[in-house]
Amino acid sequence: MKYAIETFNLTKQYNDFLAVDDLNMKIKEKSIFGFLGPNGAGKTTTIKMLTCLILPTSGTASVAGFDVLKNPNEVRQQIGMVPQLVSLYADLTVKENVYLCADYYGLPKDLKESRAAELMEMVDIKYAEDKLVKQLSGGMKQKASVVASLIHQPDILFLDEPTIGLDPTTKRVLWDLIEELNSNGHTIILCSHDMYEVELLCDDVGIINKGELAAFDTPQGLKDIMIKEINEEKEPLTSNISDALDKILEETNPEDKKAIEHIKESMKNNEPNLKELSVIIDNKDEKMLNHLYNLAIVHDITEHTSGRITIDINDEDDAITKVIADIIKFGGNITSIATKDPSLEEVFIRVTSKKTQKV
Ligand SMILES: Nc1ncnc2c1ncn2[C@@H]1O[C@H](COP(=O)(O)OP(=O)(O)OP(=O)(O)O)[C@@H](O)[C@H]1O
Ligand SMILES: [Mg+2]
Numbered sequence: 001m002k003y004a005i006e007t008f009n010l011t012k013q014y015n016d017f018l019a020v021d022d023l024n025m026k027i028k029e030k031s032i033f034g035f036l037g038p039n040g041a042g043k044t045t046t047i048k049m050l051t052c053l054i055l056p057t058s059g060t061a062s063v064a065g066f067d068v069l070k071n072p073n074e075v076r077q078q079i080g081m082v083p084q085l086v087s088l089y090a091d092l093t094v095k096e097n098v099y100l101c102a103d104y105y106g107l108p109k110d111l112k113e114s115r116a117a118e119l120m121e122m123v124d125i126k127y128a129e130d131k132l133v134k135q136l137s138g139g140m141k142q143k144a145s146v147v148a149s150l151i152h153q154p155d156i157l158f159l160d161e162p163t164i165g166l167d168p169t170t171k172r173v174l175w176d177l178i179e180e181l182n183s184n185g186h187t188i189i190l191c192s193h194d195m196y197e198v199e200l201l202c203d204d205v206g207i208i209n210k211g212e213l214a215a216f217d218t219p220q221g222l223k224d225i226m227i228k229e230i231n232e233e234k235e236p237l238t239s240n241i242s243d244a245l246d247k248i249l250e251e252t253n254p255e256d257k258k259a260i261e262h263i264k265e266s267m268k269n270n271e272p273n274l275k276e277l278s279v280i281i282d283n284k285d286e287k288m289l290n291h292l293y294n295l296a297i298v299h300d301i302t303e304h305t306s307g308r309i310t311i312d313i314n315d316e317d318d319a320i321t322k323v324i325a326d327i328i329k330f331g332g333n334i335t336s337i338a339t340k341d342p343s344l345e346e347v348f349i350r351v352t353s354k355k356t357q358k359v
Contacts, residue, residue, distance in 0.1 A: 001028060002028070002029040003026045003027060003028060003029060003062075004027050004028065004029040004030070004031070004063070004064060004155070004156050004187035005025075005026070005027040005033075005050060005061060005062065005063050005064075005156070005187075005189070006025075006026050006027075006061065006062045007023045007024055007025050007026075007046075007050075007059065007060075007061040008024065008059050008060050008061065008062075009022050009023070009024060009058065009059035009060075010022070010023040010024070010046065010049060010056050010059040010060065010061050011023070011056055011057050011058045011059045012042070012045050012046075012049060012054070012056055012057050012211075013057040018211050019042045019045045019211055020042040020045050020046050020049070020056075020208075020211045021042075021210075021211035021212050022059065022212070023042075023046060023059070023208070023211075023212070023213055024213070025206055025213055025216060027187065027189065027204070028187075028203070028204065029187055030182065030185050030186070030187055031182075031187060031188075031203040031204055032178065032179075032182050032187075032188040032190060032201050032202045032203050032204075033187070033188065033189050033190065033202060033203070033204050033205070033206065034190050034192060034198040034201070034202035034204070034205040034206070034219075035047070035189060035190065035191045035192075035205075035206050035208065036191075036192065036193070036198060036205060036206070036207045036208070036348060037207055037208035037209055037214075037352065038209065038352050041208045041209055041210060041211065041352075042208050042210075042211040043160070043191045043208060044084050044160055044191070046208070047081075047158050047160055047189065047191065049061065049068060050063055050068065050079075050158070050189075051063075051075070051076075051079055051081050051158055052068050052072040052075050052076055055069070056068070056069070063075045063078065063079060063156065064078035064079065064155050064156055066078070077105070077152075077154075078154055078155045078156055079154050079155070079156045079157070079158060080149035080150055080151075080152065080154035080156070080157045080158070081149055081157075081158045081160075082142070082145050082146050082149045082157070082158065082159045082160060082162050083145070083160055084160040084161050084191070086133075086141045086142060086144075086145045087145070088133045088141065088144060088145060088148060089133060090132070090133045090134035091132060091133075091134065092132065092133060093129065093130050093131060093132055093133070094120070094125060094128055094129045094130070094131060094133065094136070094140075094144045094147075095116065095120075095129040095130060097133060097144060097148055098116045098119075098120070098144070098147050098148050098151055099112060099116065100148075101148040101149070101151050101152070102115070102116065102151045102152065105151070105152035107151065107152060112151070115151055115153075116147065116151060119146075119147040119150055119151065120147055122177060123143045123146055123147060123173060123174070123177060124143070124170075124173060125140060125143040125144055125147060128140055128144075138165045138166075139165060139166045139167060139170050142162060142163075142164075142165070142166060142174075143170070143174075146159075146162065146174065146177070150181070154186070155185075155186060155187060156186070156187045156188075156189065157181060157186055157187070157188050157189070158189045158191075159178070159188065159189065159190045159191065160191045161191050161192055161193065162174060162190070162192075163175075163192070163194060163197060164193075171197075175197065175200065175201060178190070178201055179201065188201075190202065195343065195344040195345040195348065198219065198344060199219050199344050202219060203218065204216070204217065204218055205217065205218070205219055205222060205344075207222075207347075207348060207351045207352065209351065209352045214351050214352065214354070215347075215351045219344055222344065222347045222351075223342050223344070223347055225347075226342050226346065226347050226350055227342065229350075245321075245324065276310055276311065276312055276313070277310070277311045277313060277320055277323055277324075277337070278308055278309070278310045278311070278337070279308070279309060279311070279327070279334050279336065279337045280307050280308050280309075280334070280335045280336040280337075281309065281327060281332040281333060281334055281335070282332075282333040282334075282335050283331070283332065283333050284309065284332060288327070288330050288331075288332055289301060289303070289309070291326070291330055292311065292323065292326065292327065292330075295322070295323065295326060297313050297314050297319045297322055297323065298311055298312070298313055298323065299312040299313065299314060300312040308336070311323060324337075
């Protein structure tokens with residue numbers, strides 16, 4: 001496995017404040033890596049060290065095969081950066097800013113002009129190429145910043161919250177661009193607080209908390225860990241729907257047994273999660289739904305046009321068992337049952353509210 005970035009005990013201390021603490025992580029070449037963490041966790045500080053804007057206090061990192069301490073100029077040639085705060089010259093036009101970047105990287109005139117035009121077209125800012133940066137809206141500045149950072153076709157692109165403040169359409173333009181760059185072989189490092197964006201784009205996710213790496217995995221891997229942890233924390237019987245159904249089976253009449261066996265069969269491939277139950281009840285009616293809705297352990301019920309209903313339940317022991325038992329008691333004929341993975345947002349909150357454990 002080749003890595004675009006490897007950090008080795010990377011550490012940054014600001015006076016007596018430890019902003020990044022002994023960070024060791026590996027980012028795969030040609031991947032999209034999501035770098036998450038609460039405000040002040042150390043994301044931007046890490047990115048600044050990886051892009052040679054600041055020096056580590058100790059440790060080092062290899063970026064595109066070059067050491068940030070020994071070969072910062074080589075690193076700079078291989079990377080592009082869209083900073084958290086747009087750092088273009090406010091009194092120059094969009095085009096002048098982009099050309100300035102191209103000149104920094106020594107691009108010949110014709111290449112500079114053709115690439116600038118192509119990129120500006122791509123993110124839809126060409127119409128404003130002759131406007132001064134200080135006259136642009138926030139989103140337009142962001143687009144200009146993206147163009148400037150891509151002009152030298154860097155292998156590795158750092159994007160520090162690039163879609164913040166962008167309208168939904170422009171956001172999608174940028175997401176498409178990120179995916180396109182990635183499919184052309186660029187590695188993308190994306191800092192973001194937008195979990196939808198991260199889930200949509202990222203192959204791997206690192207969560208940093210108080211300067212320490214608290215989790216690192218694929219988005220699905222992080223969810224799987226969370227499901228496993230929740231299940232370990234609970235009594236196995238109550239955290240596993242299959243076992244819960246066995247318990248109901250023992251207490252139920254033979255007619256219902258068939259229905260429960262069927263439910264068990266249909267949920268074989270589902271990992272249990274305690275917060276949401278998704279069922280299709282053949283013979284549901286308003287009375288039954290009202291009854292379920294009024295259970296203290298049920299927070300909400302959503303009816304979908306497909307006939308499926310999702311039931312938000314609280315995560316107290318036995319909640320799932322109780323809801324299923326209640327549906328059956330009410331004469332409900334459950335024909336499909338499933339549970340939903342936790343969202344990345346739930347994973348984020350869980351990971352960052354735990355005492356940091358180094359991974
Ligand atoms: N130049 C500096 N001098 C002193 N402390 C700093 C400096 N830059 C950052 N810090 C501190 O380091 C910590 C990490 O900041 P950083 O900007 O890396 O956070 P972040 O994860 O990018 O947060 P956000 O999501 O808000 O952008 C913060 O507590 C911040 O106050
Ligand atoms: Mg930041």
